Amino acid sequence: MRNVAFGQYYPTGSFIHRLDPRTKLFAGIVFIAAAFVADSYWAYLACYAFLIFVILVSKIPILQVLKTIKSVFFIILLSVILNVFFHHEGKVLVSWWKIKITAGGLLYSGQIILRLMFLVLSTSLITLTSTPTELTDGLEKVMSPLKYLRFPVHDVAIIMSIALRFIPTLMEETDKITMAQKARGAKFDTGGPFARAKALLPVLIPLFVSAFRRADELAFALDARCYNATEARTKMKILRFGWKDLTAFLFLALFLTVIAFFRSGFFGLL
Amino acid sequence: MSIEIKNLSCVYGVRTPYEKKALDNISFTVNEGESVGLIGMTGSGKSTLLQHLNGLIKLKSGSVKVFDIDLSKRRPDLMKLRKHVGMLFQYPEYQLFADTVKDDIMFGPLNFGMKKPEAEEAAARAAELTGLNWEDVKDRSPLELSGGQKRRVAIAGILAYSPDILVLDEPTAGLDPLGKKEMLDLIASLRKTTVSTVITVSHNMDEIAEYCDRVIVLSDGKLLYDTTPAKLFYEEDLAPLHLQPPHAVRIVRLLENKGIRLPHDVLTEDQLVAAIKEYFSGGGHA
Structure with a gap:
C-alpha cells in the first residue's frame, strides 16, 4: 500500500479496536451531540480531555489522528473567516471601512475551530479503529428495523461494502495507469485548467473501462455462486455485545452527562 | 554503460x-x-x-x-x-485510451515533442514493426481489437518514440501459448533491429x-x-525462491541421475536436442 489514506484503518488491536462496531457508531452520535451541546471553553476542554484519553486507549499515534484534519482544513478556515467578520458581539476590536472585528466574534470563532476539529478527530477515530467490513456489518444491524418499511437493508449494505472494498483497488489502478501514461510522456501539471483537465483523459478513460469490466466480472462471480442477497445468509463473524461494549457505553454516558452539566452551569451550582 | x-x-x-x-x-x-x-x-x-x-x-x-x-x-x-x-x-x-489506434500510438511521440505528420509516420513505422497492418487498424478503436493485437498497439505506442532501452x-502475461511465442519472437527481432538493450x-x-x-x-x-x-x-x-528451473535444465538433471552427463550450458529445447544427439553420436559416452 503506497499512500495510507487519512482516516484509514490503523490496526493496533486495542480495546477500542475490539469494540462492537455498533458501539462505535453510537459513540459517533455521542461525539457529534457533545460537539453541539458544548458551548463554553471549559466544556471543550472536557471534550478534548476525553478525546485524548480515547486516543491513548486506542494506541494510535496522535500524529496519525491529527493528520485527518488536513482533509477539512479549508472548511475550518472558511467558517472561521466568516465568523470573525460577520459575528458581531461585545467589544469592537478593529473597525475599518465596513469591516468590524469584535471580541465576541473572535471567541466564537475559536469555539468553531474547536468544535469542527473535535467533530473530525472523534469521528475519524471510528474509521481508524474499525475495518470497513465491520462498519458495514454494524450499519446493517443498526438499520435492520427499516426492513419492516420494505427498505432493502441488506442490499444497501452489500452495495456499501462492495464500494468500500473497491476504493483501494481503484486507487491502485489509477496509480498504475497514471504511471503508464507518464512513462509515455504525459504531463499532468502544466498548462491552464482546460489543458490540465484534458490531460486527465488518458487516465480517466482506461479507469472507467476497467471499473466497468470489474463490475461486470464481479456480477458474473456473484451470479455463479448463486448470490441472491436473501435473508437466509448467515455471517461468519456474528456481532456480539460484550462487557467491553457495556464499559464503553457507561463511559460515553458519563461523558455526555459531564458536557451537559457544563451547559447548564452545573444546574446553577456554579 | x-x-x-x-x-x-x-x-x-x-x-x-x-x-x-x-x-x-x-x-x-x-x-x-x-x-x-x-x-x-x-x-x-x-x-x-x-x-x-x-x-x-x-x-x-x-x-x-x-x-x-x-x-x-x-x-x-x-x-x-x-x-x-x-x-x-x-x-x-x-x-489504451484514444478513439483510434492511430491516436493512441501517436500519444507518446506527440508528448515528446514530435510534430503531427512526423508522429504519424513514426506511429505507422512502429505499428508495422510489431506486425500490425497499419492501414487495417489505424482508424479502428483499440477496444475492439483482440487481446494480442491490443498488446501490440501498446508496444507500438512505446516504440514510436524510439527509446534506446526497452x-x-x-x-x-495473460497471452495464449501462440501469443506468447509471437510476443517473444517480436522482442527478439526488435533487439536485432531497433532496441538492443532490453530488461524483461x-x-x-x-x-x-x-x-x-x-x-x-x-x-x-x-x-x-x-x-x-x-x-x-x-x-x-x-528451491527457497520457489522457482522451477527451465524444462531443459530439469531434463538434463534427470538424465544425469541415469548416468548420462550433458554439458551444463544447455538451457533451451534446441540446445537440449543438439546435446543429446551429440552425446549419442559417440562424442560423449564412455
Whole structure:
C-alpha cells in the first residue's frame, strides 16, 4: 500500500479496536451531540480531555489522528473567516471601512475551530479503529428495523461494502495507469485548467473501462455462486455485545452527562 | 554503460504499520546491447525497481543513472529519461485510451515533442514493426481489437518514440501459448533491429533461459543473484525462491541421475536436442 489514506484503518488491536462496531457508531452520535451541546471553553476542554484519553486507549499515534484534519482544513478556515467578520458581539476590536472585528466574534470563532476539529478527530477515530467490513456489518444491524418499511437493508449494505472494498483497488489502478501514461510522456501539471483537465483523459478513460469490466466480472462471480442477497445468509463473524461494549457505553454516558452539566452551569451550582 | 544503479533503497509508508522495505541496497549496471531478465516473487521489489528507471517514484537513497541523466541530482530531466527508457507495464492493453489506434500510438511521440505528420509516420513505422497492418487498424478503436493485437498497439505506442532501452514488465502475461511465442519472437527481432538493450520481468524460466544473457534475482528487496542463466539454473539452489528451473535444465538433471552427463550450458529445447544427439553420436559416452 503506497499512500495510507487519512482516516484509514490503523490496526493496533486495542480495546477500542475490539469494540462492537455498533458501539462505535453510537459513540459517533455521542461525539457529534457533545460537539453541539458544548458551548463554553471549559466544556471543550472536557471534550478534548476525553478525546485524548480515547486516543491513548486506542494506541494510535496522535500524529496519525491529527493528520485527518488536513482533509477539512479549508472548511475550518472558511467558517472561521466568516465568523470573525460577520459575528458581531461585545467589544469592537478593529473597525475599518465596513469591516468590524469584535471580541465576541473572535471567541466564537475559536469555539468553531474547536468544535469542527473535535467533530473530525472523534469521528475519524471510528474509521481508524474499525475495518470497513465491520462498519458495514454494524450499519446493517443498526438499520435492520427499516426492513419492516420494505427498505432493502441488506442490499444497501452489500452495495456499501462492495464500494468500500473497491476504493483501494481503484486507487491502485489509477496509480498504475497514471504511471503508464507518464512513462509515455504525459504531463499532468502544466498548462491552464482546460489543458490540465484534458490531460486527465488518458487516465480517466482506461479507469472507467476497467471499473466497468470489474463490475461486470464481479456480477458474473456473484451470479455463479448463486448470490441472491436473501435473508437466509448467515455471517461468519456474528456481532456480539460484550462487557467491553457495556464499559464503553457507561463511559460515553458519563461523558455526555459531564458536557451537559457544563451547559447548564452545573444546574446553577456554579 | 546504459544504466548504473548504486545502493538503491526504497521504503514505503515510513512510520506506519504498513511500512515496507521494497528495495534494500541494490547495485548493478546494464550495458548497451544486453538482454537482462529480472526474476522475483510478487512483492520482491521488481516493480519498484522498474519504476525508478523511469523516474516514476522519487529517489530517496542511493543513485540511479541512465546514460547522462542522474536521478540523484536535483531536478533531473524526466522527460528525456522517459524518452530514452521505453517502459511497457503489465497488461498494457488496459492503458489504451484514444478513439483510434492511430491516436493512441501517436500519444507518446506527440508528448515528446514530435510534430503531427512526423508522429504519424513514426506511429505507422512502429505499428508495422510489431506486425500490425497499419492501414487495417489505424482508424479502428483499440477496444475492439483482440487481446494480442491490443498488446501490440501498446508496444507500438512505446516504440514510436524510439527509446534506446526497452523495459518490459511481464510482456507475455495473460497471452495464449501462440501469443506468447509471437510476443517473444517480436522482442527478439526488435533487439536485432531497433532496441538492443532490453530488461524483461518474467515468471517463466524457459523464457528467461531462452531470451536473456543475464539474470538478476530479487528477493525481499535484496539483490540475490546477478549472473548468467546457465550459472543460475545449474549452480544455485532455487528451491527457497520457489522457482522451477527451465524444462531443459530439469531434463538434463534427470538424465544425469541415469548416468548420462550433458554439458551444463544447455538451457533451451534446441540446445537440449543438439546435446543429446551429440552425446549419442559417440562424442560423449564412455
